[in-house]
Amino acid sequence: MSVLSAHEVQVVFNQGEPEEVEAIRRISFELEKGETLAIVGPSGCGKSTLFNAIAGLIEPSAGSVFVEGRRVDRAIGHVGYMLQKDLLLPWRSVLDNILLGLEVRGAVTTTDRERVLDMVRRYGLAGFENAKPSQLSGGMRQRVAFMRTLAIDPGVILLDEPFSALDFQTRLVLQAEVMEVIRERGKSVILVTHDIGEAITMADRIIVLTNRPAEVKSVHRIDLQASERNPIKLRSSEKFNQLFQTIWSELGIQIGAMRNNSEPVTASLE
Ligand code: ADP
Ligand code: MG
Numbered sequence: 001m002s003v004l005s006a007h008e009v010q011v012v013f014n015q016g017e018p019e020e021v022e023a024i025r026r027i028s029f030e031l032e033k034g035e036t037l038a039i040v041g042p043s044g045c046g047k048s049t050l051f052n053a054i055a056g057l058i059e060p061s062a063g064s065v066f067v068e069g070r071r072v073d074r075a076i077g078h079v080g081y082m083l084q085k086d087l088l089l090p091w092r093s094v095l096d097n098i099l100l101g102l103e104v105r106g107a108v109t110t111t112d113r114e115r116v117l118d119m120v121r122r123y124g125l126a127g128f129e130n131a132k133p134s135q136l137s138g139g140m141r142q143r144v145a146f147m148r149t150l151a152i153d154p155g156v157i158l159l160d161e162p163f164s165a166l167d168f169q170t171r172l173v174l175q176a177e178v179m180e181v182i183r184e185r186g187k188s189v190i191l192v193t194h195d196i197g198e199a200i201t202m203a204d205r206i207i208v209l210t211n212r213p214a215e216v217k218s219v220h221r222i223d224l225q226a227s228e229r230n231p232i233k234l235r236s237s238e239k240f241n242q243l244f245q246t247i248w249s250e251l252g253i254q255i256g257a258m259r260n261n262s263e264p265v266t267a268s269l270e
Contacts, residue, residue, distance in 0.1 A: 001033045002031060006030075006065050008062065010022075010024055023214065027216055032188070036202055038191045040199045040207070040247060042194070042252075044212055045210065047209065051190075054067070080149035082145055082149045089133075093132060094133070097133065102116075105152065116147070116151050119147055138170065145162070146181075156189070158190050164194070199247070200244065204221070206222060206247065208250050218247075
């Protein structure tokens with residue numbers, strides 16, 4: 001069963017003006033219930049724009065998005081949205097930051113508080129319930145941001161490059177943790193990332209986008225068991241390497257673009 005569908009979504013900024021930018025050109029896809037779908041694309045191709053359209057923060061120039069059977073026409077909290085920047089409120093404790101989304105929706109009940117406290121303790125922040133964000137490491141802050149997204153129990157979770165500001169080790173740890181929580185709770189997730197390894201590790205399916213204006217270039221199903229998805233072990237497997245190479249070449253990433261191409265590059269050991 002699909003929980004989200006995008007039909008021929010197009011987004012053009014400043015339409016009809018000299019500074020017109022076509023960010024997205026006719027993107028269609030479905031997200032199945034309980035699926036983790038990764039969207040990989042070059043920087044600036046329109047990934048965040050696509051998320052903003054799904055969240056109802058911008059209106060597509062053409063096409064439509066449906067979440068749980070309802071057409072998205074404005075932001076009404078139908079999705080949980082987590083960004084690279086954690087956007088935690090510095091004056092609020094960990095617990096109160098996580099409760100923020102629930103507060104915005106209405107009164108927070110004792111049951112809500114208990115449920116959130118239980119989540120905080122289970123997912124690696126026991127003892128930090130009353131800490132302020134400034135007392136936390138980058139990885140812990142992203143854990144808090146993720147829990148705030150989970151707390152409202154959204155039908156669909158959007159993760160926009162959620163780990164890209166973290167160092168490599170912390171990123172791998174969080175990928176594994178977040179993946180576990182998502183699977184345990186059967187959440188439906190779209191993960192936007194430019195990290196191919198992250199997409200292979202975490203996703204059931206990967207959509208590769210072209211350069212701007214973004215279109216779907218290819219779709220890969222990642223048939224890995226949960227036990228194979230260890231971010232470290234997986235990286236040394238043949239399956240991982242093959243997929244990585246395929247997606248890398250589809251993205252058309254050029255190394256050496258910063259060089260002055262008019263001068264031939266010659267290797268020299270002198
Ligand atoms: P990504 O997340 O893939 O890096 P974005 O979706 O942020 O890319 O941006 C896609 C393109 O749309 C970029 O060229 C960006 O400059 C442009 N863009 C994004 N938001 C706006 C806006 N509000 N007005 C005009 N252009 C925008
Ligand atoms: Mg972006």
